[in-house]
Amino acid sequence: MTQIAQPVPPTAQPFRRNLAIEVAGLVRTFQNGQQAVRAVDGVDLQVESGSIYALLGPNGAGKTTTINILTTLIPPTSGLARVGGFDVVKEAAQVRRIIGATFQETVVDKNLSGRDTLDTHGRLYHLPKSLIKSRIAELTKLVELEEAIDRATKTYSGGMKRRLELARGLMTQPQVLFLDEPTQGLDPHNRDRIWTYIRQLKAEQGLTILLTTHYMEEAEQLADRVGIIDYGKIVKSGTPEELIGALGEDVVTIFGSGDTGRLLASLRQQPFVDWASEYSTGETPGEDSLAKPVSPSIQVGLKEQAGKSLRPIVELAEQAGFKIADLSIKRPSLNDVFLKYTGRRLRD
Ligand SMILES: Nc1ncnc2c1ncn2[C@@H]1O[C@H](COP(=O)(O)OP(=O)(O)OP(=O)(O)O)[C@@H](O)[C@H]1O
Ligand SMILES: [Mg+2]
Known part of the structure; x- marks a missing residue:
């Protein structure tokens, strides 16, 4: 001061x-x-x-x-x-x-x-x-x-x-x-x-x-x-x-390509899904940017009683024509909380 x-x-x-x-x-x-x-x-x-x-x-x-x-x-x-x-x-x-x-x-x-x-x-x-x-x-x-x-x-x-x-x-x-x-x-x-x-x-x-x-x-x-x-x-x-705790038990992150909107819509209808949002994982490449184009990804908050199986999500992605490149499951963090409430990812 x-x-x-x-x-x-x-x-x-x-x-x-x-x-x-x-x-x-x-x-x-x-x-x-x-x-x-x-x-x-x-x-x-x-x-x-x-x-x-x-x-x-x-x-x-x-x-x-x-x-x-x-x-x-x-x-x-x-x-x-x-x-x-x-x-x-x-x-x-x-x-x-x-x-x-x-x-x-x-x-x-x-x-x-x-x-x-x-x-x-x-x-x-x-x-x-x-x-x-x-x-x-x-x-x-x-x-x-x-x-x-x-x-x-x-x-x-x-x-x-x-x-x-x-x-x-x-x-x-x-x-x-x-x-x-x-x-x-x-x-x-x-x-x-x-x-x-x-x-x-x-x-x-x-x-x-x-x-x-x-x-x-x-x-x-x-x-x-x-x-x-x-x-x-x-x-x-x-x-x-x-x-x-408000996020439920686990958060699944899906990387891939395809119709994210369609996959999101079908995920949100599932009884085991608490919430689902989309975010971009990197910078949008500018004209002289060296950054590679990045694929969008989806995060899914599972309800507590959802269990650990990723199978239903893989099946939903197939039905929605979304090609999964990577799929992971983890305990939620405050980062996920931020994403849920603001729809954006907080970058360090
Ligand atoms: N003195 C000012 N005159 C005009 N606009 C201002 C002034 N101070 C802040 N702002 C605007 O108010 C908003 C909030 O700014 P603030 O500095 O409080 O954000 P912040 O959360 O501290 O951001 P950062 O993480 O970048 O420090 C911004 O849109 C900023 O441009
Ligand atoms: Mg500040």
């Missing part, structure tokens, strides 16, 4: 209720030339104190806009949002006192050292000198930057910058932490590290965390509750288990 209106000391304001974040009917529109974009289009969500909530959605879904409203950077067009019981519009200063945030875009000053970055942030928030010193020591250890903390951040790798930003977001001992795409663009090793810190913050400090991601795996790994957001609306929310 670099924007702050008033110097405020850190406090341990008790929440008015057990909800750390409450959002109701939140709307935010932008005027893009002639077009009005409803970036956030009636979002409702509740995050219990001490839990992790993941807003999962594709590019342009409205995740950053939601975070920007909750961190008081921009006002909503309409609707209500409270953080720690405080209204993000009417009580913005109180909200800022209890939150920490990291943003999607790296904002560290490349000429400052890691230590100076954290120190500057602490002073911006008028933390006492001794507290700044002890927080820097603690947080540098948490995010494993002891070796690099006195180097200019321009010598840091992407993963190190992200870790430093996480430390900065934690300088003020927030009760609620907002992380906008905390692991975007990181390699698996750095991603795993960030995941470990996030889990630690929840387990050891009882922090409430709202994170945004377009990685299924991240939501599945970290979140107590997930809200799938698309076109500014939460299309489905629940625990990862609930969302996956």
Whole structure:
């Protein structure tokens, strides 16, 4: 957080209720030339104190806009949002006192050292000198930057910058932490590290965390509750288990060629089929693209009592004149949940 209106000391304001974040009917529109974009289009969500909530959605879904409203950077067009019981519009200063945030875009000053970055942030928030010193020591250890903390951040790798930003977001001992795409663009090793810190913050400090991601795996790994957001609306929310459970027992993926529409229609009529959708498995090849044309594929959610036999599906495909190139069956994932509720596949 670099924007702050008033110097405020850190406090341990008790929440008015057990909800750390409450959002109701939140709307935010932008005027893009002639077009009005409803970036956030009636979002409702509740995050219990001490839990992790993941807003999962594709590019342009409205995740950053939601975070920007909750961190008081921009006002909503309409609707209500409270953080720690405080209204993000009417009580913005109180909200800022209890939150920490990291943003999607790296904002560290490349000429400052890691230590100076954290120190500057602490002073911006008028933390006492001794507290700044002890927080820097603690947080540098948490995010494993002891070796690099006195180097200019321009010598840091992407993963190190992200870790430093996480430390900065934690300088003020927030009760609620907002992380906008905390692991975007990181390699698996750095991603795993960030995941470990996030889990630690929840387990050891009882922090409430709202994170945004377009990685299924991240939501599945970290979140107590997930809200799938698309076109500014939460299309489905629940625990990862609930969302996956809603898909039924197994998901069958069929690759091949032929009349997908006909096969889909006949699949949807089967008593053992819960849902069926089509998606394209790759980029549509452009004129000078090297990408090979890809065949469409179909995913089928089987009802729980369906059993493991793929035979009926093979027979249906034959009847529909669909040539199967590959057929697989697996436990559903959040990716399948996304596909079911948005009709699109979420790509990493
Ligand atoms: N300041 C702005 N002015 C105009 N349009 C905006 C502005 N900020 C966001 N938008 C539009 O609002 C929509 C939601 O954007 P937002 O950044 O919230 O999406 P996102 O879910 O964070 O996407 P990404 O995964 O790419 O970060 C997009 O259509 C975007 O173009
Ligand atoms: Mg974003």
